[in-house]
Amino acid sequence: MLIGYFTERPYRSVPEEEVFKNRSFFGLSNRFFDPVKGSEDYRYYIEEYKYAEELGFDLVALNEHHGNPFCLGSVMNVEAAVLAYATKKVRIVLIGNPLPVLKHPLRMAEELAEIDLISQGRLVTGWVRGAGSEQFFNNANPAYNRELFNEAHDFIIQAWTRPGPFRYEGEHFHYRHVNPWALPYQKPHPPIWIPGILSPETVRWCAEHRYPYIGLGTELGPTCDLWDIYADEAVKYGYQAGTENFGYLLPTVVAETDEKAHALAQNFIFGGGQNAFALPEYAMPAGYNSKTAIRMLAKQPTGSWLGVSGDNLQRLTKEEQRGGVDYSEVKKKLDAGLRRIEGRLQLVAGSPKTVLEKVKVILSVLRPGVFIMFNVQGPASNEQRMGNMRMFAREVMPALREYGREIGLLDAFQKEPGSTRLAAGAARGAVNDREPLYELGLYRRPEQRPQA
Amino acid sequence: MTTVSEETIQAAGAELVIVKGGSGRPLLIFHDEMGYTGWMTWNEELALDRTLLIPLQPGFGKTPRLNWVRTYRDLAGYYSQVVRELKLEPLEAVGFSAGGFIAAEMLAADPKIFRRLVLVAPMGIKPAQGEILDFFPLSVRAHLRATVADPEGTPEFGKIYGGEMTPAQFEAFEDARAETSRLGWEPYMHNPSLPHLLRGIGTPTLLVWGSKDQVVPRGCIEAYQKALGAAQVVEIPGAGHRPEIERPLEFVKAVSKFLAG
Numbered sequence: 001m002l003i004g005y006f007t008e009r010p011y012r013s014v015p016e017e018e019v020f021k022n023r024s025f026f027g028l029s030n031r032f033f034d035p036v037k038g039s040e041d042y043r044y045y046i047e048e049y050k051y052a053e054e055l056g057f058d059l060v061a062l063n064e065h066h067g068n069p070f071c072l073g074s075v076m077n078v079e080a081a082v083l084a085y086a087t088k089k090v091r092i093v094l095i096g097n098p099l100p101v102l103k104h105p106l107r108m109a110e111e112l113a114e115i116d117l118i119s120q121g122r123l124v125t126g127w128v129r130g131a132g133s134e135q136f137f138n139n140a141n142p143a144y145n146r147e148l149f150n151e152a153h154d155f156i157i158q159a160w161t162r163p164g165p166f167r168y169e170g171e172h173f174h175y176r177h178v179n180p181w182a183l184p185y186q187k188p189h190p191p192i193w194i195p196g197i198l199s200p201e202t203v204r205w206c207a208e209h210r211y212p213y214i215g216l217g218t219e220l221g222p223t224c225d226l227w228d229i230y231a232d233e234a235v236k237y238g239y240q241a242g243t244e245n246f247g248y249l250l251p252t253v254v255a256e257t258d259e260k261a262h263a264l265a266q267n268f269i270f271g272g273g274q275n276a277f278a279l280p281e282y283a284m285p286a287g288y289n290s291k292t293a294i295r296m297l298a299k300q301p302t303g304s305w306l307g308v309s310g311d312n313l314q315r316l317t318k319e320e321q322r323g324g325v326d327y328s329e330v331k332k333k334l335d336a337g338l339r340r341i342e343g344r345l346q347l348v349a350g351s352p353k354t355v356l357e358k359v360k361v362i363l364s365v366l367r368p369g370v371f372i373m374f375n376v377q378g379p380a381s382n383e384q385r386m387g388n389m390r391m392f393a394r395e396v397m398p399a400l401r402e403y404g405r406e407i408g409l410l411d412a413f414q415k416e417p418g419s420t421r422l423a424a425g426a427a428r429g430a431v432n433d434r435e436p437l438y439e440l441g442l443y444r445r446p447e448q449r450p451q452a
Numbered sequence: 453m454t455t456v457s458e459e460t461i462q463a464a465g466a467e468l469v470i471v472k473g474g475s476g477r478p479l480l481i482f483h484d485e486m487g488y489t490g491w492m493t494w495n496e497e498l499a500l501d502r503t504l505l506i507p508l509q510p511g512f513g514k515t516p517r518l519n520w521v522r523t524y525r526d527l528a529g530y531y532s533q534v535v536r537e538l539k540l541e542p543l544e545a546v547g548f549s550a551g552g553f554i555a556a557e558m559l560a561a562d563p564k565i566f567r568r569l570v571l572v573a574p575m576g577i578k579p580a581q582g583e584i585l586d587f588f589p590l591s592v593r594a595h596l597r598a599t600v601a602d603p604e605g606t607p608e609f610g611k612i613y614g615g616e617m618t619p620a621q622f623e624a625f626e627d628a629r630a631e632t633s634r635l636g637w638e639p640y641m642h643n644p645s646l647p648h649l650l651r652g653i654g655t656p657t658l659l660v661w662g663s664k665d666q667v668v669p670r671g672c673i674e675a676y677q678k679a680l681g682a683a684q685v686v687e688i689p690g691a692g693h694r695p696e697i698e699r700p701l702e703f704v705k706a707v708s709k710f711l712a713g
Contacts, residue, residue, distance in 0.1 A: 136589055141637040143630045281591045287630030294626045295619075 001404030002411040003397055004059035004093060004372035005052035005389065006249055009045045009079075010270075011069040012379045013037040019271030020327055025070040026133040026278035032069070041072055042079075044382055048375075049083055051386060052090065055393035059091040059124070061249070061372055063195075064098060066137040070277055070377070077111045084119035092119055093372075095195035095214060095249075096126030099156075100148035101138035106175055108152070109159040113184045121185040126193045126214070127153055129202070132285045133278040143287025146201070148172055160189040191412060193247065193370075198222055200229050201290055207233035207241065210418030214247035217346050217374065220365055221443030223248070224432040227366065231431045240420040241431050243409045247370030250362065253349035254391040264388065265342075265349035269334040270378030344442055352395035359396070360403050361436050369411035371400065454499045456491050458514075464533035469514040471506040474499025479544050479711070480535070481506040482551030485575075485587075485636070486596070487513070487628040489612045493700040498707065505540075507531065511631030513624045524550070524576065524635050525643060528557030532565060544711055546570040549668065549693065550632060550641065556676070559657075560649035570707055572660045573668040573693050575641040577676055582669025584641050588633060592625050601664035601692035608697035647679035657683040658710040662691030662698065684710065 013034055014025075022028045049060045060083060064076035073079055076094060083092050092115065102108060116123040129149050135142040151172050158168070164179030184190050195214040196202045206213045207230045215223045231241040251268055255261035268274075277283070289297070341347045348358045363371065373392055375385055422428060437443040456473035471488060473495065479502040483489070488508055495504055510530070511517035521527050531554060535541050545566050547555030552574025558565055575584055587595040596613055600606045657680055661673045677683050686706040691698040 139638055141633060143633040143637065281589055281594075286588055286626070286633040289626075294623055297622070 001243075001401060001409040002058040002091075002370045002413070003400060004061050004091075004249075004370060005049070005057040005375070006061035006063070006095075006372045007045065007048065007375040007385075008063065008065075008071040008377060009041065009073050010377050010379075011038060011072050012041055014069040014271070016271050017327065019069075019276060020330060023272075024276045024279045024282070025271060026068045026137075026282055028069060030067075038072070045072070046079070046082055046086060048382075048385065048389075049090075050086055052389060052393075053087050055389055056397065057090060057373075057393065059093045059370075059372070060087070061093040061095050063095050065131065066101070066134050068133070068277070077115060080115045080123070081111075081118060084115050084122070087119075087122075089122070091122050091124050093124040093193065094126050095193065095216075096128040098130030098134050098138075099127045099152040100145045101130040101134045101140040102152075103138070103140065103148075105152040105155045105173055106159060106178065106180065109156045110180045110182060112156075112190065113160065113180060113182045116184040116186055116190050117182060119185075121190075123184070123186070123190040124193055125190045126195055128195060129288075131278065132283040132288055135285045135288060136282060141287075142285035144172065145288050146290070150205075157189065160184055193412070195249070198226055199293075200226065201292075203230045204233045206230060207245075208237060210234075210237070210239070210245075212245050212247055212369070212412045212417055214249060214370065214372070215366070215368075216249050217251055219344055219346055220362065220437055221434070223366060224434050224437070224443070227432045231428055234418070235422055235428050237418070238422055238424070239418045240422045240428055241417075242415065242420060243367050243369040243431075244412045244415040244417045244419075246366065246368040246431070247372065248362065248366050248368040249372040249374050250359070251347040251376075252355065252359070252373040252392060253347075253376060253388055254352055254355050254396060255349075255388070256351065256391075258350040258354055261349040261351065261354075262342075264376060264380065264384060265338065265347065266335070267376035267378030267380045268347060269331075269338050272330075272334065273338075273377065275337075345440075352391060355392070356396050356399050359400060361440070363400070363403060363409065364407060365433055365436050367407070367409060367432055369409055369414070371404075454491070454496055456495075463537055464530055466510070466518055466530070467516055468510070468534060469508040471508065472503065474501075474503045476501040476503055477544070478503045478505050478540055479546065480540070482531075482545065482547035482554050483509065484549035484551050485628060485632040485641075486599075487624055489697075492608050492612075492697055494696040494704050497700070497704040502544075502711075507534070509628075509631065511627065511634070513627040517631065522634065523643070524553050525557045525561075527635060528554050528561060532558050532562055535565060541565050542567040544568045544570075546572065546707065547574060548572045548696070550575050550636065552576060553636075553641065553643075553646075556646060556650065557643070559653060559655060560646055563653045563655055566655050568656045568658075568711055568713075570658045570660060570710060571676065572696065572703075573662065573665050574659070574672060574676060575636075575668060576643060577647050577672060577679060578639070578642045578644065579669045579671025580674045580678070581671035584669070584672065585667040586640065587667070588629070588637070592629070598666045599693045600698055601662065601666075601690060602698075606694075606698050608700070609694075612697070647675060650676075650679040651681075653680060654682070656710075656713070658707070659683050659685045660695060660703065660706060661685065661687050662693060662695040663687055663689045664691060665693045667693040686710075 052060050062076045064073045065071040066074050112125050166178050168175045168178050193212045194206045195216050197216050198218050234241040253261045253265040348355050454473045458471050460469050508514045545555050552571040553576030556576045597603050600609050659673050688695040688699050695703045
């Protein structure tokens with residue numbers, strides 16, 4: 001089992017009230033960016049990842065978002081390149097490069113190869129479709145998002161594995177001279193892990209390619225369902241999915257007491273937290289969702305974000321225009337939301353004992369080969385952030401490793417994903433265990449769920 | 453009341469759904485980027501002496517999407533094939549908003565295809581001044597409201613969009629938005645070469661624009677005038693982007709007069 005460290009690298013000097021006024025992080029004017037503070041943050045986060053290595057984490061994970069103080073990693077490969085040289089043994093996991101919005105897969109193949117070479121084979125690369133807001137920021141046509149993703153992926157694999165020069169003329173990408181000189185250190189290419197937030201299409205695609213899927217703090221019950229979709233799909237490709245096919249990333253806060261941890265966890269709801277990442281209309285651009293997803297959304301009760309109901313048309317707009325929001329009320333609601341998320345184990349905050357117990361439950365349910373700790377958002381100080389990491393690494397990690405061994409959580413390096421063959425017609429084994437969720441009241445048994 | 457039918461035809465190698473109503477010489481109608489809204493007053497009035505043919509844009513739900521169509525010019529090429537196959541040319545046409553973009557592309561490629569053409573608040577050319585509203589980062593509600601100057605004072609706006617939205621409507625909007633994104637995301641709802649290709653085309657063209665249009669700026673009308681040379685302009689005071697439902701009688705009067713000319 002691998003234990004990793006992740007942070008969104010928030011820009012910590014953003015005025016919270018401005019985020020509230022803007023109703024989201026995305027779209028907040030860059031006049032609030034201070035280059036001196038920004039520089040300090042970028043340099044600190046490099047140090048922080050180095051500290052993660054020192055503390056014994058097996059991997060450091062980076063992600064990328066654009067035009068958003070929520071995450072400073074707007075060109076993640078730059079940070080990955082710095083870490084490739086500044087660290088010695090941790091794996092550098094990219095979760096992930098938003099292929100459809102970057103528009104230049106040959107350049108991506110070259111950048112990643114360089115990172116893998118500088119790190120001497122420590123790169124684990126991952127791809128994402130990019131959040132809705134990224135499509136706007138990069139002017140990437142959302143209606144072609146999935147096509148661009150698939151084609152860019154297929155092309156990069158070719159660029160890494162097929163001797164050049166060769167000519168490539170696809171649907172969306174065209175290169176008449178493919179021959180990247182610098183090829184990856186790892187053969188045939190760096191491992192690929194795919195992060196996601198509950199898209200069945202992505203999960204099926206991962207299963208087809210035998211890529212481990214990393215759940216990004218998603219609700220445990222639906223995550224179990226997703227694991228099953230993966231495992232069912234794997235059967236079609238003749239293999240039994242196992243712990244090596246799954247990973248899970250979890251917002252984690254450890255402090256001396258539960259109270260102190262909860263106080264630090266407040267940083268996760270700074271400015272509205274994840275829910276304020278982008279406004280709904282930026283989150284679901286035209287054509288970005290599959291037909292299946294659209295049909296599911298269409299069945300939501302009326303009053304969804306579109307709200308085109310004739311009677312509500314006027315009322316909603318007038319409320320918006322009135323403005324004058326009471327932020328203390330907003331904060332109370334956010335705190336209640338934080339506690340609900342904690343209750344569902346989508347965020348774990350507490351003393352080492354509390355955190356260990358809860359994370360063990362999660363591991364027993366999801367059986368991931370990789371567990372990634374996600375450090376706090378918001379304006380937490382360097383010492384608060386490092387304190388959280390230190391306490392997790394020293395007082396939780398050793399027991400977690402032991403537990404992982406005990407319940408047989410093998411990671412993708414200990415066991416090759418897709419290597420357990422399954423004979424045609426043979427029944428597959430379980431990849432998760434929902435029983436603890438049922439017992440904790442966090443998921444309903446199938447027979448208790450309302451019929452769709 | 454005119455009898456309105458919906459027919460599925462095989463045209464230009466694909467299936468196309470066409471709404472048809474009225475009697476008399478055919479008048480081809482290109483609906484806008486949000487899709488066909490249903491038969492309104494302006495349809496009824498124009499259908500008194502014309503047969504309205506309203507193709508439902510491929511990919512907007514009813515007519516299957518054409519995978520090879522990636523731009524408005526591609527789509528215009530497809531529609532031109534349909535017109536030729538149905539032996540309708542030369543004919544008169546009215547295009548609304550992005551539908552105007554389609555019609556203008558057809559005209560640029562084949563100046564003889566239309567006898568007369570009406571472009572209502574057309575997209576397609578980068579405005580000399582101002583910008584075409586970027587509706588993709590708007591909720592459908594905000595987008596729809598921006599299409600009329602006075603949503604509450606426009607009865608037909610309420611008729612089209614009032615009441616609770618059904619799952620089918622939600623899906624239709626998403627289909628329309630997705631297909632519009634495929635064709636018009638970049639360059640945003642215009643084609644830089646279109647004004648050059650329209651140069652010197654003498655087809656009589658009427659440009660209709662509401663003085664309170666928040667979607668297509670007056671600069672688009674000016675750009676079309678410049679490209680086409682001799683287009684007529686009718687400005688409807690107080691109307692927004694949809695003069696056909698905001699001021700149906702003024703709209704019909706202007707269009708009928710032009711078509712009769």
